[in-house]
Amino acid sequence: MVSCVDRAWALLEQVPDPEIPVVSIRELGILREINERGGTLEVVLTPTYSGCPAMEQIGDDVRAALAAAGLRAEVVTRLAPAWTTDWMSQAGREKLRAFGIAPPHAVPSSQHVLRFQPPRPAGAIACPHCGSANTTETSHFGSTACKALYKCLDCLEPFDYFKPY
Structure with a gap:
């Protein structure tokens, strides 16, 4: 049962x-x-x-x-412990990518501290449309506060990047 x-x-x-x-x-x-x-x-x-x-x-x-x-x-x-992108499932990350949102990079455990701004990604953010790492952040805030706005310099498509927390 x-x-x-x-x-x-x-x-x-x-x-x-x-x-x-x-x-x-x-x-x-x-x-x-x-x-x-x-x-x-x-x-x-x-x-x-x-x-x-x-x-x-x-x-x-x-x-x-x-x-x-x-x-x-x-x-x-419940606000504590604070949500972290580590709690996202792999399936959820893949669905974000397929939808055109770059999923968050992993955050090293040493950076899991309370902060007013999320850590900047250490590596390049891959374009969810063409996969190119030739991208640039155009705004630290995207369609929602938990995302940043990026642009791919190869395919020229804009996209959201889900910020890691």
Whole structure:
């Protein structure tokens, strides 16, 4: 018999991020825990950054997906430990690339400290369209605060780069 918690994980695997709908909240690593507490599920989410404007929508989407399956849920936002791009799944990174967003580079564990700006990538950011490393950052902020805007100097296409945290 499948537990309510296991059912919830499977259901929430399908809930897309509202800002990047090709990846699920689980693939992004913002879905952290699901606990059962007296017939109600506690779903723990950690935003990509504390001011993420999509968190209210994500909470509504989580509650709606679980309610449609007859499961009651309370959504809890947990800010500590802070979200890190290390929590993203490999499948999520590949989906970002296929969607035209360069996935984040790995962040050395020595850089996992509280900071006001994410670390700059150590190597070149490969273009998700043509794969070229001949790219340049045109703006430290892209379509959302968690992304930077880059341009490929070979195919001339602009693209977002998901900043590593």
